Amino acid sequence: MSKLYFNYGTVASSKTLNLLAVYKNYELQGRNAILIRPQMDTRSDKVESRAGLSAEPDITLGSKDDILLKIKDYMITKIYNDHNKLEVKSLEELQKEFNKVAEAVIVDESQFLSVEQIKDLRSLSATGIFIQFPIDNAHLPKDSALINKENPINFVILHLCLPVMCYGLRTNSDGVLWDAAAILMAQADEINEIKTICSYCNHRAVFSAINPERACNNSEGIVNPSWGLYIPVCPKHFAEIHAKQTKKQH
Numbered sequence: 001m002s003k004l005y006f007n008y009g010t011v012a013s014s015k016t017l018n019l020l021a022v023y024k025n026y027e028l029q030g031r032n033a034i035l036i037r038p039q040m041d042t043r044s045d046k047v048e049s050r051a052g053l054s055a056e057p058d059i060t061l062g063s064k065d066d067i068l069l070k071i072k073d074y075m076i077t078k079i080y081n082d083h084n085k086l087e088v089k090s091l092e093e094l095q096k097e098f099n100k101v102a103e104a105v106i107v108d109e110s111q112f113l114s115v116e117q118i119k120d121l122r123s124l125s126a127t128g129i130f131i132q133f134p135i136d137n138a139h140l141p142k143d144s145a146l147i148n149k150e151n152p153i154n155f156v157i158l159h160l161c162l163p164v165m166c167y168g169l170r171t172n173s174d175g176v177l178w179d180a181a182a183i184l185m186a187q188a189d190e191i192n193e194i195k196t197i198c199s200y201c202n203h204r205a206v207f208s209a210i211n212p213e214r215a216c217n218n219s220e221g222i223v224n225p226s227w228g229l230y231i232p233v234c235p236k237h238f239a240e241i242h243a244k245q246t247k248k249q250h
């Protein structure tokens with residue numbers, strides 16, 4: 001059994017910087033992790049932190065994609081791309097090689113995943129999944145027990161159980177849990193808050209609010225032009241901003 005982690009924070013709380021530090025650490029140790037980025041995050045094709053660190057995602061995930069199928073396809077493709085010859089003679093040896101292809105799954109902007117996708121990641125980390133792995137005889141040593149003389153391509157069943165680390169927002173700009181965050185809060189083994197401070201005071205930021213200066217398109221009296229469309233705020237400032245913004249709509 002492996003763990004499912006939910007590391008949440010407001011906007012501008014260095015979530016992606018934390019994620020990239022973990023991902024790069026796997027690389028530095030010569031180990032592999034699968035980096036997943038949802039397609040809905042349209043800022044860039046890369047996983048990028050505000051501090052400038054970045055990485056190419058291994059899987060770009062659509063909201064309707066079967067996440068487990070994507071992970072299976074990625075791993076099978078990678079094992080064949082990385083090995084001209086699979087030097088394995090038994091199922092146990094193949095399973096070991098397969099386990100080296102990825103030792104963890106890391107998800108950026110996890111609030112954009114569907115509830116189904118989060119539940120699938122829960123299964124991947126709790127019980128693991130079974131993968132029908134295609135064996136191409138041409139890639140095996142001649143004395144491998146995995147060679148099937150009847151069929152040049154046959155299948156074996158491998159087991160995959162990986163820790164999953166999700167990084168994302170907990171609540172939307174109305175202060176309501178994202179669906180993906182709700183299921184993560186309910187089912188993750190470990191929940192960690194990545195902390196930052198309010199844009200207006202020194203209290204801990206708990207919410208991501210729509211920047212009122214951007215929202216009303218008012219260029220006068222802008223406090224901080226480097227603020228984005230969303231800003232981290234404490235409960236008091238969130239309540240003040242949200243009350244003004246919802247009143248405007250009536």
Ligand SMILES: [Zn+2]
Binds near residue numbers: 199233234235237
């Ligand atoms: Zn505040």
